[in-house]
Amino acid sequence: MADDKREFASFEEFWPFYLSEHLHPTSRAWHFAGITTGIVIGVVFLATGRWYLVPLTLVPGYLFAWVGHFGYEKNIPASFSQPWLSLLGDLNMYWRTLSGRIGQDYITHHAAIQRYAEVQQRLKAERAARLYSQG
Numbered sequence: 783m784a785d786d787k788r789e790f791a792s793f794e795e796f797w798p799f800y801l802s803e804h805l806h807p808t809s810r811a812w813h814f815a816g817i818t819t820g821i822v823i824g825v826v827f828l829a830t831g832r833w834y835l836v837p838l839t840l841v842p843g844y845l846f847a848w849v850g851h852f853g854y855e856k857n858i859p860a861s862f863s864q865p866w867l868s869l870l871g872d873l874n875m876y877w878r879t880l881s882g883r884i885g886q887d888y889i890t891h892h893a894a895i896q897r898y899a900e901v902q903q904r905l906k907a908e909r910a911a912r913l914y915s916q917g
Contacts, residue, residue, distance in 0.1 A: 788863075793870055798894035800871035801887060802902065803860050805895075809850030810875065810884070816846025817876045843872065857902065 790796040804810050824839040844861065851859045861868040878884040888895065 790864070790867060793867060793874075796864065796867045796871065797874070797887070798891040799898050800860060800868070800875070801891055802895040802898035803851075803855065803857055804875065805899070806850070806854040809854040810879065812846045812850035812854070813843075813872060814876060814879055816843040817872060819843070819846065847872065 788799065790799065804813065819842040820839040823842065824836055827833065827835045827839070847859060847861070851857055859868065860871065875884060878887060
């Protein structure tokens with residue numbers, strides 16, 4: 783999960799991890815809807831001269847994404863530990879979804895995604911065991 787404080791040397795190294803955090807199609811749909819909503823709101827703000835409100839366009843993106851992570855992925859968003867890489871990942875996933883290439887990314891990076899998913903499952907089990915032993 784994102785809370786294992788993983789370090790990445792580049793976005794290219796981060797991308798398979800990001801994909802592993804977004805396996806559920808409904809979660810990806812929530813991300814897409816949130817970013818689209820943010821873009822629309824941003825255009826409205828700019829068109830009406832309210833440029834100072836543009837930072838608020840991040841709010842729907844994050845809220846919708848959190849629905850996807852907590853409701854469907856059952857993981858902690860990477861934005862908590864990797865905010866800039868995660869933002870780049872969100873925008874990349876959005877563009878690659880729009881252009882019909884996101885599915886190919888899951889195929890291309892399948893082995894790395896599988897490794898990250900296995901690590902995430904192990905970390906989740908270890909956290910659960912710690913919580914259980916404390917309670």
